[in-house]
Amino acid sequence: xxxxxxxxxxxxxxxxxxxxxAAAQKSIPVTLFGPYDLVYQWxxxxxxxxxxxxxxxxxxPQQIAMDEESVAAVRSKTQSSxxxxxxxxxxxxxxxxxxxxxxxxxMVASALxxxxxxxxxxxxxxxxxxxSGGHPVLALDLGANTECRPNHLYQFAHLGSEYVANxxxxxxxxxxxxxxxxxxxxxxxxxxxxxxxxxxSSLNFYxxxxxxxxxxxxxxxxxxxxxxxxxxxxxxxxxxxxxILLDSSLKGKIADKGMHTIRGGAPLLGVxxxxxxxxxGASAQDIEDAISMAYNTxxxxxxxxxxxxxxx
Amino acid sequence: xxxxxxxxxxxxxxxxxxxxxAAAQKSIPVTLFGPYDLVYQWxxxxxxxxxxxxxxxxxxPQQIAMDEESVAAVRSKTQSSxxxxxxxxxxxxxxxxxxxxxxxxxMVASALxxxxxxxxxxxxxxxxxxxSGGHPVLALDLGANTECRPNHLYQFAHLGSEYVANxxxxxxxxxxxxxxxxxxxxxxxxxxxxxxxxxxSSLNFYxxxxxxxxxxxxxxxxxxxxxxxxxxxxxxxxxxxxxILLDSSLKGKIADKGMHTIRGGAPLLGVxxxxxxxxxGASAQDIEDAISMAYNTxxxxxxxxxxxxxxx
Numbered sequence: 061x062x063x064x065x066x067x068x069x070x071x072x073x074x075x076x077x078x079x080x081x082a083a084a085q086k087s088i089p090v091t092l093f094g095p096y097d098l099v100y101q102w103x104x105x106x107x108x109x110x111x112x113x114x115x116x117x118x119x120x121p122q123q124i125a126m127d128e129e130s131v132a133a134v135r136s137k138t139q140s141s142x143x144x145x146x147x148x149x150x151x152x153x154x155x156x157x158x159x160x161x162x163x164x165x166x167m168v169a170s171a172l173x174x175x176x177x178x179x180x181x182x183x184x185x186x187x188x189x190x191x192s193g194g195h196p197v198l199a200l201d202l203g204a205n206t207e208c209r210p211n212h213l214y215q216f217a218h219l220g221s222e223y224v225a226n227x228x229x230x231x232x233x234x235x236x237x238x239x240x241x242x243x244x245x246x247x248x249x250x251x252x253x254x255x256x257x258x259x260x261s262s263l264n265f266y267x268x269x270x271x272x273x274x275x276x277x278x279x280x281x282x283x284x285x286x287x288x289x290x291x292x293x294x295x296x297x298x299x300x301x302x303x304i305l306l307d308s309s310l311k312g313k314i315a316d317k318g319m320h321t322i323r324g325g326a327p328l329l330g331v332x333x334x335x336x337x338x339x340x341g342a343s344a345q346d347i348e349d350a351i352s353m354a355y356n357t358x359x360x361x362x363x364x365x366x367x368x369x370x371x372x
Numbered sequence: 373x374x375x376x377x378x379x380x381x382x383x384x385x386x387x388x389x390x391x392x393x394a395a396a397q398k399s400i401p402v403t404l405f406g407p408y409d410l411v412y413q414w415x416x417x418x419x420x421x422x423x424x425x426x427x428x429x430x431x432x433p434q435q436i437a438m439d440e441e442s443v444a445a446v447r448s449k450t451q452s453s454x455x456x457x458x459x460x461x462x463x464x465x466x467x468x469x470x471x472x473x474x475x476x477x478x479m480v481a482s483a484l485x486x487x488x489x490x491x492x493x494x495x496x497x498x499x500x501x502x503x504s505g506g507h508p509v510l511a512l513d514l515g516a517n518t519e520c521r522p523n524h525l526y527q528f529a530h531l532g533s534e535y536v537a538n539x540x541x542x543x544x545x546x547x548x549x550x551x552x553x554x555x556x557x558x559x560x561x562x563x564x565x566x567x568x569x570x571x572x573s574s575l576n577f578y579x580x581x582x583x584x585x586x587x588x589x590x591x592x593x594x595x596x597x598x599x600x601x602x603x604x605x606x607x608x609x610x611x612x613x614x615x616i617l618l619d620s621s622l623k624g625k626i627a628d629k630g631m632h633t634i635r636g637g638a639p640l641l642g643v644x645x646x647x648x649x650x651x652x653g654a655s656a657q658d659i660e661d662a663i664s665m666a667y668n669t670x671x672x673x674x675x676x677x678x679x680x681x682x683x684x
Contacts, residue, residue, distance in 0.1 A: 127555055192617050203552055206560040240515055240602040243439055248518040248599050271603060275610035287560050288603050290552040291583060291596075295607040298587035303615040305504050306625040313618040 061116070062354045063154035064347075066094030067123040067141040068161020070340045073102065076160060079347025081107050081115070088355045089114035091154055093145040095121050120144040126340060130164035134172060143169050149333040150174045156334035156354035158325055160342040167204050170331045180330040182208075184216045185286070185337055186223060187326040189296065193277020198224050199238075200283060202326060203290035210253040213237070213283045214261065219329040220281035221263055227357070233280035236269035238288060244268065250285060324349025327357060334358040373428070374666045375457040375466035376659075378406030379435040380473020382652045385414065388472060391659025393419050393427070400667045401426035403466055405457040407433050432456040438652060442476035446484060455481050461645040462486045468646035468666035470637055472654040479516050482643045492642040494520075496528045497598070497649055498535060499638040501608065505589020510536050511550075512595060514638060515602035522565040525549070525595045526573065531641040532593035533575055539669070545592035548581030550600060556580065562597060636661025639669060646670040 064080045066073045073094060080090045081103070092099050096119035103110040103117075122140035124133045134143055142161050146169040148154040159166050167183050176183070185204045188196035200220050205212060217235050224233040237254055239247035244255055246268055258265045266279045271292060274282050284292070304311050324346050325336035336354045338346055376392045378385045385406055392402045393415070404411050408431035415422040415429075434452035436445045446455055454473050458481040460466040471478050479495050488495070497516045500508035512528050513520070529547050536545040549566055551559035556567055558580055570577045578591045583604060586594050596604070616623050636658050637648035648666045650658055 129557075190614065192614055206552060206563075238603065240518060240599055240606075245441075251518075251599075271606035271610045275607075275614055284603075287552055287563075288600055291550065291600050292603050292607045294552075294583035295587075295604045296611050298583045299608050299611040300615065302502065302504055302587055303612065303622060303626070307619060307622050310615060310619050310622065314615070 061089045061091055061154045062351050062358075063091050063093060063145040063148045063157040064351065065141045065145040065157065065159035065161050065166075066092050066099055067120070068159040068166075069338065069342055070126070070160075071342075072160065073098065075342065075344045076347050077102055077106075078344035079342075080351065081110065081113070082344065082348040083351035083355075084110075084113040084115045086352075087114065088351055089116075090351060091116040091118055091148065093118050093120040093141040093148070095119065118144060118148070124162050124165050126162050128162055128165065130162065130168040133162065133165050134169045142166060143173070146170055146173050146335070149335070156336065156358035158336040158338060158347070158350045158354050160338035160340055160347065163203065163337050163340075166335065166337060167328060170328055170333070170335045174331050174333040174335070177330055177332050180215050180219065182212050182215070183328045183330040183335075184219060185289075185326050186220060186329050187293065189274065189293075191275050191277030195228075195277055195280070197274055197277060197279060198281045199274070199289060199292070200281075200329060201286040201289050202293050203286045204328065205286040208250060208285035210250060210257050213250070213254040213285065214257040215330070216283045217258055217261070217263055217265075217281065220283060223327070223329055224280050228280075230280060232264040234266045234278075235263050235281045235283065236266045236273065236279035238271075238274070238282050238284035238292070239268035240270065242268050242270065254283070324353050327353075373401045373403055373466045374663050374670075375403050375405060375460045375469040376663065377453045377457040377469065377471035377473050377478075378404050378411055379432070379453040380471040380478075381650065381654055382438070382472075383654075384472065385410065387654065387656045388659050389414055389418070390656035391654075392663065393422065393425070394656065394660040395663035395667075396422075396425040396427045398664075399426065400663055401428075402663060403428040403430055403457075403460065405430050405432040405453040405460070407431065430456060430460070436474050436477050438474050440474055440477065442474065442480040445474065445477045446481045454478060455485070458482055458485050458647070461647070468648065468670035470648040470650060470659070470662045470666050472650035472652055472659065475515065475649050475652075478647065478649055479640060482640055482645070482647045486643050486645040486647070489642055489644050492527050492531065494524050494527070495640045495642040495647075496531060497601075497638050498532060498641050499605065501586065501605075503587050503589030507540075507589055507592070509586055509589060509591060510593045511586065511601060511604070512593075512641060513598040513601050514605050515598045516640065517598040520562060520597035522562060522569050525562070525566040525597065526569040527642070528595045529570055529573070529575055529577075529593065532595060535639070535641060536592050540592075542592060544576040546578045546590075547575050547593045547595065548578045548585065548591035550583075550586070550594050550596035550604070551580035552582065554580050554582065566595070636665050639665075
């Protein structure tokens with residue numbers, strides 16, 4: 061059962077409900093968290109046969125706005141669609157949650173209500189980026205933490221490595237550290253200190269990588285702080301849009317490669333449960349894809365709970 | 373007279389000399405800094421008519437390697453092509469210098485030998501990035517300073533604003549601050565504190581911008597620390613390469629738009645003289661373009677020396 065935050069996202073509730081119904085039509089059971097009457101009316105008007113699909117409605121009368129301060133919103137709006145959807149994963153009623161809502165609030169709610177895994181201080185948004193090397197690279201953090209310490213990046217490296225090992229069935233994935241040069245001495249204070257931690261770890265550490273290396277697929281996982289990761293992700297999306305403006309025939313080829321955006325959603329790693337973050341501007345297709353991803357990821361979730369960080 | 377660091381760059385001296393000769397053939401006077409015999413032999417063998425062009429050779433027997441520690445290299449190798457080329461700008465023998473060599477060493481040499489402008493603590497690499505809005509956006513810093521304080525970004529904003537005002541003849545350019553969201557509260561500690569400085573300044577401050585806004589041309593100048601700027605620049609270049617792999621017909625269209633790379637070179641702003649930084653992997657065409665840029669920029673350089681930072 062996948063929990064869906066009906067009221068989250070720039071085009072909520074319409075687009076979220078469309079995506080959720082499409083997933084239910086493919087036999088994925090969904091629980092829709094939102095104002096009961098609103099959701100019931102929408103379904104009855106738009107999909108009169110909705111009762112024949114695995115759809116449940118749970119009343120959540122409050123809504124967290126996209127620009128609300130995260131901690132205050134999560135603490136005060138306990139009846140919001142976002143908080144109730146997250147809480148359903150903590151209580152095991154649902155196996156995963158997806159939301160295109162306020163990503164800060166989703167992160168805070170996940171950490172506070174579901175809780176963090178042992179040894180992990182911060183959740184990180186992870187996403188597979190396209191490469192010319194034939195396999196995508198998992199990059200994290202893509203925006204959950206604008207301020208990071210070396211220990212956070214060290215934890216992200218373990219989380220990303222475990223995720224790739226499980227999801228792509230690739231043991232000992234090669235881990236790179238995003239920097240502005242290859243040499244060990246290159247980078248910010250954060251990257252230099254993180255380099256030392258990763259070098260001394262049990263991970264399969266490649267060393268520093270520049271965006272060139274990442275997009276050539278030289279590694280399997282890339283770690284960075286959420287500010288740099290977010291700039292990288294949004295630059296990638298923006299430049300793809302620019303290229304499509306120059307040549308519209310590129311659009312189909314890019315969609316095939318999944319290059320236009322993090323398709324559907326991105327997992328929030330480090331929490332004790334499956335949380336999928338969608339773009340605020342997610343389309344119905346993105347929502348449907350995120351629900352499929354949540355469904356597939358949560359099935360294999362037992363494995364991911366066994367992560368134990370080696371001592372440093 | 374443009375000073376050229378003959379021994380700087382991944383493909384030096386061949387590519388640098390080819391580019392310099394091409395510029396001289398277009399009547400731009402160049403002074404080539406490198407081992408005298410090597411440069412003389414190369415010119416005499418490859419361009420026997422070189423005496424008929426405005427080319428001067430200055431002996432500089434030492435070479436700074438691409439991965440040498442910057443400060444130590446600049447201090448110890450006073451007879452290197454890089455240091456002597458930079459010194460020729462400080463002594464006014466040349467009006468500008470271009471180098472595809474060790475960019476850290478170029479930055480250190482420029483700051484130490486030419487000196488910083490009043491009120492500016494750090495040089496910044498600036499480059500025009502392509503947009504869908506019809507005009508390029510000047511972004512800085514693109515990699516000179518991996519660690520920045522708010523005051524540095526504040527200075528970069530003034531330098532970038534002045535540069536665009538002078539080079540594109542656009543008074544009061546709109547200045548954006550790179551962040552991971554639009555709201556004033558979004559971003560790292562650095563961006564939040566810089567936001568307050570820029571908001572209270574005499575600049576035409578737009579507010580926070582995400583890469584989407586930048587690549588749509590919503591502002592004229594974008595400031596960021598050199599780590600984020602470098603990630604953005606290299607992500608742009610990598611994604612363009614990926615798109616070209618998908619559709620080779622894009623290559624010509626992208627070259628027309630100047631999207632593949634910072635064409636030629638990027639000015640190092642904040643120093644009391646004209647310094648152009650080229651990619652380590654610069655082609656002969658890039659070197660020629662950088663020399664043209666240096667020639668054109670240095671002609672208008674009187675204006676840029678009048679910058680006075682308003683009090684905060």
